[in-house]
Amino acid sequence: MNHGAGQNPAAQQLAQLRALDDVMAIAEFAPDGTLRRANQHYLALLGCTADVAVGSHHSRWCTPATAASTDYAGLWQALRRGQAQAGPVERERMDGSSCWLQSTYAPVVDSSGQVTEVLEVAADVTDRLLRERADAAHLRRLSLASDTSDAAIVVTDAQARILYVNAGFTRLLGWRADEVAGQDAVALLLSNQAPVAIEAFRATLRTGRPVERERIALGKNGQSRWVKVISHPIFDELDGRRYTVSVYTDITQAKVHAALQHRVLEAMARERPLTEVLELICRQVEHLAPEVCASILEVDEQGRLHPLAAPNLPASYSRQLDGLPIGPIGGSCGTAAWRNAPVMVDDIATDPLWAPYRELILPLGYTGCWSTPIRNSQGGVLGTFAFYFSQPRNTASAAFHQRLVDSCTHLCALALQRERTRQHIRQLAFYDSLTGLPNRSLLHARADQAIAAAARSRETLAVLFVDLDRFKQVNDSLGHPAGDAVLRHAAAQLQLELRASDIAGRLSGDEFVVVLPQCDAGHAAEIVARLQALVATPLAVGSSTLSVTASVGVAMFPEDGRSMDALLQRADMAMYQAKTGGRGRFCFFSAGMNDVVQQRLVLETALRQAMGTAQMQLHYQPQIDMASGRLHGVEALARWTDPRLGEIEPARFIPLAEDCGLIADLGRWALREACRQLAQWRSDGLTVPSVSVNLSPTSFHDRELARTIAQTLAQHALAPQDLTLELTESVLLDANPSTLQTIAEVRALGVRMSMDDFGTGYSSLSYLRRLPVDEIKLDRSFVADLESDGAARALSNAILEIGRSLKLTVVAEGVETAAQDSLLRAQGYAVAQGYLVARPMAGDALGGWLGRMAGR
């Protein structure tokens, strides 16, 4: 307050005191504490009047406890010694209520140094003090609450100096509050941030807006945590200063999940290649934990390691790991895979597990390596996930690293299992499950590529169509497991001879295809011969040893066709041609084959349709007892009349039925039909002693044959000796072990056996010992030459003698002329069959023929 410039100092002082008196509460006490005077403010503060107050002792306005305290006594003693006192004091008003005064006690000293009075200047601070207390209590509660929070709370001043941290801060980052108080928060916690980012953060705070960001915060022991930091700039109106309250939330786990799982799963969902997915895992991990270098290895079924991803390890190092075996001393990864347990090596230089490999890794600066097995759902080891460390591993980061490892191994397992499932599906879709060779689809795709390449480079290429001979017989007689073994053997043998660029595949059944790029006809012929020799290598199947031959057809690019379809079709034709010429042969495609194959295809289709229809019939050719002229029996001979193709000779359709797998059906049909006809004749009153049915060797592969025959005979009330089965000696060349067994079972029924075409085979005599028959039939080629060829006569005579000595019926076939008939009779033949007697005839014609014969 200015009372004018012209006043003297005393007047000025008086004016100031008046002014003070106007606004302050002032009281004058005697040195003993008795109130001498008090202004209105003072009296109002204490709620009393001057007449009551003056003369009262100062302690009257103190709480009893204060008045009785030694501090209070000490106050007055100090004042009496001339020492001023100041501070907040609690006083009691006249009405008993409490108030707080900010009091200054000033002793007044006279010239002799004696305290003559004590002045008290007081201000009522009750409201402020109560507010401050409430604020303190509030802060205490806030502090309690903030300490229980998991989040770290940091309060910094405008210079980023740390003023407050809660207990959550210590838990998250390791420092106690007293260790960080006053420190620069940015330097302490975010030293890994770029200066630009820090400046941008500060600039935003200066605008008064909160800043939210995700960062790696570095802890006391160097451990890093991913944190979400929300910083609020605060302006305190009381002290006019700016503060920043930052809340750090630990999002490491969430970050790991988000960063790894989200991105990796997304990559998988987008069908990214395996290595790309695994590299992504490595990179994400290295981003989250820059102190590690990640590596993923696969363990194959032979227990060998193969690098899959290690984007920050030198490729030369990864290459050296390729193919290393897992084992008890296999570095971190090989050992982890071997043990199926994590292996943590902190000092590669000294750890014995690394003895064989440490020279590979130490020069790269890595000193430690953690490796964890990647397991499939059954617990088997698919691979390993490893962290390499170039600095001593920080134990404080162990938990974080472990979380990363857990997430990564889980994701790696998903990716690897997915890849294996994918490979399995691909294998199923494109590879033959039995032989492992490419199937038709893959074969075509690869062959198309090879043909396109051959066309570009103007080179020749060979397509081989490989068909196993008599494979069906192996399957029928030895069973499917044996057939499978033969196919696997053939597939494996085929591959032995092939170059990397050659393509081998299985089309179906016993059909294989080989494509030979950069191969001319001469070279193809050499390879085919070698392949055939390899396929024919003997194979032990159970107690048998099989040697399966292969017939091969060859078509050449470009002259035989320019597409795989065309080349394959022509190689197929050539293969049929090879088969026609005998088994185990090979043939190159030639233009003329097309027609032959087309005709064969037409015939095969027609035959399949004819089976079981009236197109197929049996005719019967009589055999007569030469002495009596009576009927000895009849031979059933199949006849096929196609509505379009007309009559087709058995010499054409029987081998075809053999080739296309219909011969066994035909045999069963002929058996049933011949027995039915015999029973029919007998019920018609005809005397037909027996019927002979031709059976191919293949029919004897049927282990049910004896049962079928027995049922058929029973069905028509026929005796076993009413039936004769005609076999050719080729039945003895049949490697099938069940053939002789079936023949024995049929013979055991009492069914008679006849050896057809006797004398034409080279082992005629020896097989009679092995194959007991009841009858032999002199081949008609001998009969045809009887009149002109002395050797034929000698042979027919010898055969008759063999028959006699073995007590076999000997039937002369193909007797066409009376001269032949006479010669045979002269030699002593008992039974004749031939056009001279009768041509084969329909079943219902036999009655008429028999009648005519009887009338002669």
Ligand SMILES: Nc1nc2c(ncn2[C@@H]2O[C@H](COP(=O)(O)O[C@H]3[C@@H](O)[C@H](n4cnc5c(=O)[nH]c(N)nc54)O[C@@H]3COP(=O)(O)O)[C@@H](O)[C@H]2O)c(=O)[nH]1
């Ligand atoms: N597995 C089966 N084979 C069968 C069946 N039906 C016939 N065949 C075999 O086919 C070959 C040819 O038979 P086919 O054309 O019927 O010829 C037979 C007779 O017609 C013929 N024959 C009879 N007498 C004479 C004659 O005086 N001269 C002459 N040129 N040919 C004559 O011989 C054939 C009978 O021969 P075979 O069987 O050896 O007794 C033939 O090999 C048949 O076996 C069948 O159902 N299943």
